[in-house]
Amino acid sequence: MFYFPDTGQKLSSMDILNLIPYILLFFIPYSFCFTPLDNYLINCGSHANASLFNRVFILDSTFFSADDSISLTNQNPPPYSPTLYHTARVFTNSASYRFSMKKNGIHFLRFHFFPFKAQGFYMNSAKFDVLVDGILVLSDLKLTNDVLVKEFILKIQSNLFEILFRPVGNSGFGFVNALEVFTAPPDFVLDYGTRLVGPNGLEMYKNLSTRILETIHRINVGGLKITPFNDTLWRTWIPDEDFLVFKNAAKAAVSTHTPNYQNGRGATPEIAPDNVYMTAQQMNRENSILASRFNITWNFSVAPGGGGGGVPHLVRLHFCDIVSPVLNVLYFDVYINEYIAYKDLDLSSITVHTLASPVYVDFVADSDDSGVIQISVGPSDLSSAMRMNAILNGAEIMKVVNVNDSSIVHRKKKLGVLVISVIGGVVGLFTIITAFLLAMRCRKKKRKLRTVESAGWTPLRVFGGSSLNRMLSEPGSRGYSGLKIPFSDIQSATNNFDRSLIIGSGGFGMVYKGVLKDNVKVAVKRGMPGSRQGLPEFHTEITVLSKIRHRHLVSLVGFCEENSEMILVYEYVERGPLKRHLYGSAALPPLSWKQRLEICIGAARGLHYLHTGFVQGIIHRDIKSTNILIDEDHVAKVADFGLSRSGPCMNETHVSTGVKGSFGYLDPEYYRRQQLTDKSDVYSFGVVLFEVLCGRPAVDPQLTRKQVNLAEWAVEWLNKGMLEHIVDPHLVGQIKESSLKKFGETAEKCLAEYGVDRPTMGDVLWNLEYALQLQESGQLRETHTDSSTNEAVNVTNGIVLGSSSSNRTERYYDNNGCSEVGTSQVFSQLMTNEGR
Incomplete structure (x- = not known):
């Protein structure tokens, strides 16, 4: 047996074994790579520096301005207490600390209070207010005999930052033991992506960075206490056990592998330390008392609402999928105060399709009259019976401080007087300048108008200062202004985002x-909170789709970026994703083999246009069956260009970039070398071809080990010469042997290990058309050279090719019986009226 020395609690050998994974977490090396630009650590009232968690707190004398203050020292400090808490600065009148800031922006502010008795001052009876830059942040502190640390996160917008201590009443006094003021990491608090959760549904919460946030709870869900020594921002995270409503509903999970951070996407070690993302609570489905579906719920005490209104709190939730064996099997819902906060959360989509990759989601919710914020996670309707689960790794709750303080009003009045006096002084000068500018404008007006007309477009007006609008306003960004759709029009079109109109969801948000x-x-x-990759994907979709129009690519109707919203509007594709027609819904009639071939041909046409229709070409990077949509006439349209990239320049062979894509479809060469080419799309499309043939997912963890990966399994059967044994049962007896053979060979070539051995999308398209003709008539084609193998294959009667493959002329017949002529660089199908 083992004992905890402070409690005398006995630990069995099994208890020790269960604790080992948690103990190992604290031996993982930490690198405190974050260095704040502003970093003031102040030991108040002391004549010497003090150290706490390997940080040196310096004397306060150069920052403090007051005559009525007293430096006190605790003559009988508790054993083993930090030196930092042995002294304090006491104020009998208003006094302030002032700091010169190197950079404006989000900062951390921490107050350390440890009451003790000295020279007649009983500090636990102190009464005082604290104001930062004139804003009241602390009053009526409840002090005990323990250390109290009050933390705030706020935006500093001037070069001089002031902290004012103001005693309350005639006998009141204030004190403080230590102060911290330091710069927060970039993008620690963002103005987009935060949603207000409540009875009116999900709404966008604006201007979060301008609010002052007071930390109330910081929770390491499923794990042990984390001290500032193990946190890059010197924070304390406490276990969640005391907040669980029903402890038997949760089961702790722990990983010994460092999280897979995504190069600036999602969370970073500064958002939360590794240990937070390496532990979690998941559904305890082993408990026989519980039904198969239930939620894990936590209750957190916060500032109570009053007068019929709650107090707003920022709720930051941390997620990292350390419980799933593969991607795309974990779907769950998140609730705050019993309102839906995130429906059908799929961490695989948000984390750029990588397991154990941390993300965080920001919400704002009001406390109730009893002063509680409730958080729950539970299984989604999309969850399979075998994989029903929900997780949470960490939670932070911060009170949004009310900034409507009277001191601010007074300050604004003084500012108003100053502004009025300044305005009066410049009115005369302004009048003279205006007259001069009007004269110049009249002279140049005609020439400016002619310039706009000749350009054929009007530069998009910059509003809100967002990076998107700056991008769209740059020279050469033609035509974007015509794509803007007012938010009010989108609200009307969706009946104010009626949940009954939801047709899908993904990493970016609800559709x-x-x-x-x-x-x-x-x-x-519509962009969802927590989609931190949403902004770059939003940009990419607009820039890619605004310059392409093709029958087999989903068209962009417009976009909206108002009120911190990120919204993309596309043409509606009636029948939805290809995946749903293959194995996603038993209610839909199965597609025939001819329909499947025509859908693959259409998708190949769209991809070939992307690869060859531009100087550098466009690489999609996320080809999968959910990103191929089918319209009412069963015409395929490639969708979702958020991960797309321009192809390599003429003198380059690849684009070096971080790996992005979907598990099961990802090009292994691209994954190993991080070198992207259009052949990466070809690989993904090869997986889709086998999906179409076999009617099963690219990855299915419920199958045996040999069958889990569709691409490997299908190629193995093809090499045996037994491909017909694994086709979708709905297709049995439909496929001609010659058509199946050509289709299988095409898919296999796409899945070659090295990109140089794979065909181009033009070759894939040609072979799929050949497979369709073999299916319909068995008629052979004339010779055509496959770029990947230089093998001679046959050409349909509808296309006449010259002897030179590099300069060949192609003639074909469209659906209306009309013929057109084009070059091989833009494949024949791309030159049709229907393909433009």
């Missing part, structure tokens, strides 16, 4: 069906 004013059906993709 709603809508109807615009001109009765055009659209799909509206």
Whole structure:
């Protein structure tokens, strides 16, 4: 047996074994790579420096301005207490600390209070207010005989930062033992992506960075206490056990592997330390008392609401999938105060398709009258019976401080007087300058108008100062202004984002069906909180889709960036994702083999256009069956260009970039070398071809080990010469042997280990058309050279090719019986009227 010396609690050998994974976490090396630009650590009232958690706190004399203050020292400090808490600065009148700031922006502010008795001052009876830059942040502190640390996160917007201590009443006094003021990491608090959760549904919460946030709870869910020594921002995280409503509903999970941070996407070690993301609570489905579906719930005490209104709190939730064996099997819902906060959360999508990759999601919710914020996670309707689960790794709750303090009003009045006096002084000068500018404008007006007309576009006005609008306003960004759709129009089109109109969800957010004013059906993709990759993907979708139009690519109708919203509006594709027609819904009729071939051909046409229709080409990077949509005529359209990249320049062979894509479809060469080419799309498309043939997912963890990965399994059967044994049962007896053979060979070539051995999308397209003709008539084609193998294959009667493959002329017949002529650089199908 083992004992805890402070409690006398006995620990069995089994208890020790269960603790080993948690203990190992604290031997993982930490590198405190974050160095704040502003970093003031102040030991108040002392004549010497003090150290706490390997940080040196210096004397306060150069920052303090007051005559009525007293430096006190605790003559009988508790054993083993930090030296930092042996002294204090006491104020009998208003006094302040002032700091010169090197950089404006988000900062941490911490007050350390440890009451003791000295020279007649009983510090636990102190009464005082604390104001930062004139804003009241602390009053009526409840002091005990323990250390109290009050933390605030706020934006400092001037070069001089002031902290004012103001005693309350005639006998009141204030004190403080230590202060911290230091710069927060970049993007620690963002103004986009935060949602207000409440009875009115999810709404965007604006201007979060301008609020002052007071930390109330910081929880390491499923793990042990984390001290400032093990946190890059010197924070304390406490275990969640005392907050669980029903402890038997949760089961702790722990990983000994460092989280997979995504190069600036999602969370970073500064957002939360590794140990937070390496532990979690998950559903305890082993408990026989519980039903198969239930939620894990935590209750947190916060500032109570009053007068019929709650106090707003920022709720930051941390997630890292350390419980799933593979991607795309964990779907769950998140609730705050019993309102849905995140529906069908799929961490695989948010984390750029990488397991154990940390992310965080920000919400704002009001406390109730009893002073509670409740957080719950539970299984989604998308969860399979075998994989039903929900997790949470960490939680932070911060009170949004009310900034409507009278001191601010007084300060604004003084500022108003100053502004009025300044305005009066410049009115005369302004009048003279205006007259001069009007004269110059009249002379240049005609020439400016002619310039706009010749350019054929109007530069998009910059509003809100967002990076998107700066990008769209740069020279050469033609036509974007015509794509802007007012937020009010989108609200009307979706009935104010009625949840009954939701047709899908992904890493970027929910997708709603809508109807615009001109009765055009659209799909509206609205950015969700926590989608930190959302902004770059938002940019990419607009820049890519605004310059392409093709029958087999989903068209962008417009976009909206108002009120911190990120919304993309596409043409509505009636029948939805290809995946749903293959194995995603038993209610849909199975597709015939001819329909499947035509869908693959259409998708290949769209991809070939992307690869060859531009100087550098465009690489999609996320080809999968969910990103191929089918319209009412079963025409395929490639969708979701958020991860797309321009191809290599003429003198380059690849694009060096971080790996992004979907598990099961990812090009292994791209994954190993981080070198992207259009052949990476070809690999992913090869997986889709086998999905179409076999009617099963790219990865299915419920199958045996040999069958889990579709690409490996299908190629193995093809090499045995037994491909017909694994086709979708709905297709049995439909496929001609010659068509199946050509289709299988095409898919296998796409899945070659090295990109140089894979065909181009033009070759893939040609072979799929050949497979379709073999299916319909068995008629052979004339010779065509496959770029990946230089093998001679046959050409359909509908296309006449010259002897030179590099300069060949192609003639073909479209659906209307009309013929057109084009070059091989833009494949024949791309030159049709229907393909433009």
